[in-house]
Amino acid sequence: MMPLNALRENSDMVAMGERVHYLSLALDARRALNAIRAADKGSERTDELRESIRAATESLDILRTHADFYAKLSPEHYVQYEEIQTLREVVSSSLDPESLIQSLKSLLASGDEKPSAEDFGLARKFFRALESRALHHYNDPASSEAFVA
């Protein structure tokens, strides 16, 4: 098997000047949070909410099943290396993926299956953590290059 040193490889990645992907993820999380807040206040389930939740849920599902995530992503998922690593960090740090996925899916449910206050709470907690973590990486002073190739 080809030996791969995970720690070294990952530390290299931080310096690759791709911090814009962290900003992109923070903006996605912010958009989702705003949509969840609107839904919690009784607004119609908007496209904003559906798109945000679906992308996150599908990505979390793939992470949970240990499937090939980065190599075979469809555009609906978080597609960048930095986004996936941040998602991994957030889920592994404090959240139970099973409960989170259930709560997120409940936000998309239609008819009488209304999401509970706990579902809204968990979803908001997740996206808040995702936005904060993405901003933390974005503000790494070492990653000063951006947007350039």
Next chain:
Amino acid sequence: MPEHPAYLRHDQTALYAFIGSIVEGVAARRSCAAYSPAAIHFLDFIADLAASSQKYLSEWSVADSEEFEDRREDLGTIRAAWKELHLLIKPALDAGTLQVPSAVIDGIVRRFHDLPECAGTDFALFHTSEFNYVQVRTADLKRISAKVKKLILDAPEFPPDLGLIGIPYSQGRTAFANCLVAHEMGHYKYRGTKLESSLKARIDAAFKSLPGNSDQKPDDASKDALIKRLTLWAEEIFCDLFGVMLIGPCYTYAYIEAYDLSAVLDYSGLISDERFLPRLQFYDTYPSHMFRIQQQSLLLRGLSWWDCIEKNCSRSSTLLNAIQGIPIETHIKENPTQGKYIPLLDAILPDIKEAIGEAFDGVDDEFVSFSRLNPTVQNYLANGVVPSTLNVPIGKGTGEVMTVTASPLVLLNSGMEFYLTHLDDLIRSIPGEDEKRFDCRLHWIRRIEEWIAKAIEDESLKKEVSDVNPNGNGNPGPPQA
């Protein structure tokens, strides 16, 4: 309703001021310099985004502690977006039309317009402090802008078909070094290609096909890092080959000079292992220059341009010939840590070449035009004449000539050939000049570059006139509504 907390007003004001400080002076600077239409589009976008962001901030409020928890990071996210733009604004303002080699770059941009679906693209230039040509990933900028617009509803759209390219601040007067912008245009073109969207899966397949890798855990983070590295390497190769296809071998010659790659040749023109082997080491995000120049050479060998390269007696051409025979095993051997990844890059080279073929499908490589006009351009340059309007002999010995203009691609390649192979002849032909004096050489190199830039500019003006007035009667067309 509870009153909006004072500490939040403080934080909002701090961000409001941060945005203000970034765009402060933009209007003043703009009135002191002339900018290209593309640069003006970009600066207008910044001004509009600043206005909408500040309006958003002035209306931003939270009603209770729960909303505070959910929305406080909103301010940090907007601040981060402005930090990104901060990088670009001053360099764009510094790059007024007097400071950038507009004629040469315009000529290369016009060539870019010949590509399918690229006719409407324009590039704004800015200055970099390092000796690096860079392309701002406008696809990312557009994506970020679209996401910002989801938060700040009246934020402007990023100008469509706008690319941003950085050139070293010191290279404004040069012509040939700026051929390297062709590579940066490749980065612009690469975004959204089929190659970009399929590359990760292709690399993954190549990875798994290697002995012993089929049982690698699919979610291995280190494998993700490897795939990421390979995609970056592949993009660089794509952009190099794109540069070659866009403007011909003058791109490769400029590349060789920029990185002093002919240093790997010994006194007699053979490859010196002592200087060559250390240069085979790949970087984290870039293949080695030697690997890159080999790929360019191999592409050129399959094009009509190769005959000219073989006849060219410069050291750069010698290198392009010599580097072709370096086997992949040598690249692998000289990369103790990364060598194992090189076969993966090698495996996806056909995909990269296919993508290049698609990008240039139906585009004239202009070699026929070059072959026809190059002798005349060489003759003009040897006599110190700007090759704007060429009197090309028709037939043999009839004395008849046809008056034509050469395209930027032809002029750049002819000029580069003259610079590499006939500079000494030119200087020797001028009484009182000495080809051994460096100040003298520099003076005439600058003159050659100016002649080529002037010819490209003249060709551009003629083209503008003929576009306005296709009858070619020398009079401007009727006023447009």
